[in-house]
Amino acid sequence: MKIFDSHFHIINPKYPLFENNGYLPPEFTIKKYHEQTQNLEIAGGAIVSGSFQKFxxxxxxxxxNQLGDNYYGVANIPLEMKQKDVDRLNKSNIVAVRFNLKRGGSESIDNLVKLSNRLFDNYNWHTELYVDSKDLKELNPILKEIPQFSIDHLGLSKSGIKELYYWAEKGIKIKATGFGRIDFAPIPIMKKIYSINPKSLMFGTDLPSTRAQTPFTIKDVALIKDNFTEPELQNIFYKNAEEWYIKK
Structure with a gap:
């Protein structure tokens, strides 16, 4: 089945890397990404900037440039970045800004609304959040001021799952990624989210699964395939993410 990988990292030591909470990731090149996904029908995807890459x-x-036209970038953008520099990113297939509320390495939450709206208004970029769902209730007033956003890794925590369902109903995207990071069985939660909003879920490998207790394997794909119908799988594995990243 065709897959749009909505969430993976490339870690190239030729470029700056920064320790985050004492952690520095190992190399994960495009070659290694292709090797680990060779048994999947990857037809595009999104490279997501990590905390260890900062700005x-x-x-x-x-x-x-190496991966080609059907791949898109999610960048850590500082508020003070000059417009000409953002123009360059936009022309390079970068289509989103990431706020890592869990680990840092991105712009401050204090500037989330201002930067998200500026990038949406000027470039039609959306915002991606690495956030624990247990914090969503407190963040609700801020998130209501963002035009478009997604949440990584099914929100991480079962304790905030009702808030995740609330946002799914409001139309936000939720990444079915990082099963080795969450504290609940993914399938029942995914089924509930899908019943609320069939356009919400987006699969991603989360490779190379940095700091995850259990790294991604092809078994994660098989688990989803065993529990959803063919039309549902088409949405989860490809259509929803393709619509999210390809800016019409």
């Missing part, structure tokens, strides 16, 4: 954009531009 370096060059690795992302280089990676997208």
């Amino acid at each position: 370096d954009q060059e690795y992302l531009i280089d990676s997208l």
Whole structure:
């Protein structure tokens, strides 16, 4: 089945890397990504900037140039970045800004609304959040001011799952990624989200699964395939993410 990988990282040591909470990731090149996904029908995807890459954009531009047109970038953008520099990113297939509320390495939450709206208004970029669902209730007033956003890794925590369902109903995207990071069985939660909003879920490998207790394997794909119908799988594995990243 055709897959749009909505969430993976490329870690190229030729470009700057920064320790985050004492962690520095191992190399994960495009070659290694292809090797680990060779048994999947990957037809595009999104490279997501990690906390350990901070505001370096060059690795992302280089990676997208190598991967081709059906791959898109999610960048850590500082509020003060000059418009000409954002123009360059936009022309390089970068289509989203990421706020890592869990680990840092991105712009401050204090600037989330201002930066998200500026990038949406000027470039039609959306916002991606690495956030624990247990914090969503407190963040509700801020999130209501963002035009378009997604949430990584099924929100991580079961304790905030009702808030995740609330946002699914409001039309936000939720990444079915990082099963080795969450504290609940993914399938029942995914089925509930799908029943609320069939356009919400987007599969991603989360490769190379940095700091995850259990790294991604092809068994994660098989688990989803065993529990959803063919039309549902088409949405989860490809259509929803393709619509999200390809800016019409």
